[in-house]
Amino acid sequence: MVAAGSAVADDVLLKRPAADLLGARPLPPGLHPPSSLGDPRMPEVEPQEVERPGRSEQEIVFSLANLGVTYGKSLALTGVTMDIYKHQITAIIGPSGCGKSTLIRCLNRMNDLIPGAAVTGSAFYHGEDLYGPRVDPVVVRRHIGMVFQRPNPFPKSIYDNVAFGPRINGFKGDLDELVERCLRQAALWDEVKNSLRKSALALSGGQQQRLCIARAIAVEPDVILMDEPASALDPISTTKIEDLMQELKEHYSIVIVTHNMQQAARMSDKTAFLYTEVDQGTSERWGILVEYDATGVMFTKPCDKRTEDYISGRFG
Numbered sequence: 395m396v397a398a399g400s401a402v403a404d405d406v407l408l409k410r411p412a413a414d415l416l417g418a419r420p421l422p423p424g425l426h427p428p429s430s431l432g433d434p435r436m437p438e439v440e441p442q443e444v445e446r447p448g449r450s451e452q453e454i455v456f457s458l459a460n461l462g463v464t465y466g467k468s469l470a471l472t473g474v475t476m477d478i479y480k481h482q483i484t485a486i487i488g489p490s491g492c493g494k495s496t497l498i499r500c501l502n503r504m505n506d507l508i509p510g511a512a513v514t515g516s517a518f519y520h521g522e523d524l525y526g527p528r529v530d531p532v533v534v535r536r537h538i539g540m541v542f543q544r545p546n547p548f549p550k551s552i553y554d555n556v557a558f559g560p561r562i563n564g565f566k567g568d569l570d571e572l573v574e575r576c577l578r579q580a581a582l583w584d585e586v587k588n589s590l591r592k593s594a595l596a597l598s599g600g601q602q603q604r605l606c607i608a609r610a611i612a613v614e615p616d617v618i619l620m621d622e623p624a625s626a627l628d629p630i631s632t633t634k635i636e637d638l639m640q641e642l643k644e645h646y647s648i649v650i651v652t653h654n655m656q657q658a659a660r661m662s663d664k665t666a667f668l669y670t671e672v673d674q675g676t677s678e679r680w681g682i683l684v685e686y687d688a689t690g691v692m693f694t695k696p697c698d699k700r701t702e703d704y705i706s707g708r709f710g
């Protein structure tokens with residue numbers, strides 16, 4: 395299990411505007427630890443050109459090729475090849491244990507924090523190898539924020555939760571304006587504008603989750619990863635989060651894990667269906683990507699019978 399505390403700390407440490415990385419091929423400097431830059435002892439790494447099928451005109455944020463994860467000796471996920479696009483909501487669906495959280499954690503190197511976890515294959519972010527030798531995972535997580543299943547606000551005021559990351563990053567602008575803007579973007583402002591100094595822990599679960607989203611966007615990430623962000627929320631809070639995501643995708647690229655088929659169908663642009671394969675001899679289980687397509691296609695004309703069975707509830 396990833397320690398929530400460290401995840402939050404990483405989540406709020408963004409220093410550099412995401413624009414630094416956008417389209418900056420090859421080897422955008424933003425992912426590199428500052429100590430390695432210009433160091434004559436560091437060998438110059440030539441940018442890798444990888445031929446990938448099916449590229450479209452849309453800008454690709456993540457390009458995954460044959461991505462896999464093992465925990466110790468156990469294979470958890472294998473053979474994931476997919477591109478994730480800018481300013482889209484990409485949903486990841488599939489049965490429990492098929493590797494959805496494992497996959498999403500690969501996208502901001504959160505699996506690095508799990509002892510024994512190892513990633514194989516490749517994951518490119520705006521054309522740069524996320525797992526390249528010169529890439530700093532802490533910097534990666536500043537650009538690629540994460541919102542977890544359980545809201546995890548700091549035991550601080552509502553205001554200070556949002557202001558925390560910008561303050562750490564030495565934000566020099568109008569902090570009040572930034573906090574208001576982020577709370578508005580997270581569809582929480584009207585509910586908290588008169589109680590900004592109150593403890594965040596006094597908010598409802600749905601409000602706390604929107605506060606965590608406000609906190610995540612306060613540091614201007616490029617991508618927001620969400621692992622079942624609405625699973626613990628009531629239908630009204632869930633609707634608010636879904637509406638909010640439609641707004642957020644104008645500014646960010648979003649990857650969301652969800653068990654809620656209607657939610658995936660309603661709000662995502664693309665859907666990836668993961669499934670668990672089982673070795674009948676050893677009973678070992680691992681996740682694979684069965685199908686990935688436009689959400690409309692996935693939910694009306696999926697190519698694979700397993701996808702059809704899953705989304706129609708005939709799973710098994």
Ligand SMILES: Nc1ncnc2c1ncn2[C@@H]1O[C@H](COP(=O)(O)OP(=O)(O)OP(=O)(O)O)[C@@H](O)[C@H]1O
Nearest residue numbers: 395465470488489490491492493494495496497508
């Ligand atoms: N920290 C870990 N250490 C060891 N094994 C892990 C760890 N996290 C996940 N796994 C294993 O990896 C596999 C995939 O787990 P993962 O949590 O990614 O599934 P999931 O699709 O997110 O499931 P759920 O829908 O229940 O959240 C499972 O077999 C799980 O036991």
Ligand SMILES: [Mg+2]
Nearest residue numbers: 494495496621
């Ligand atoms: Mg999970």
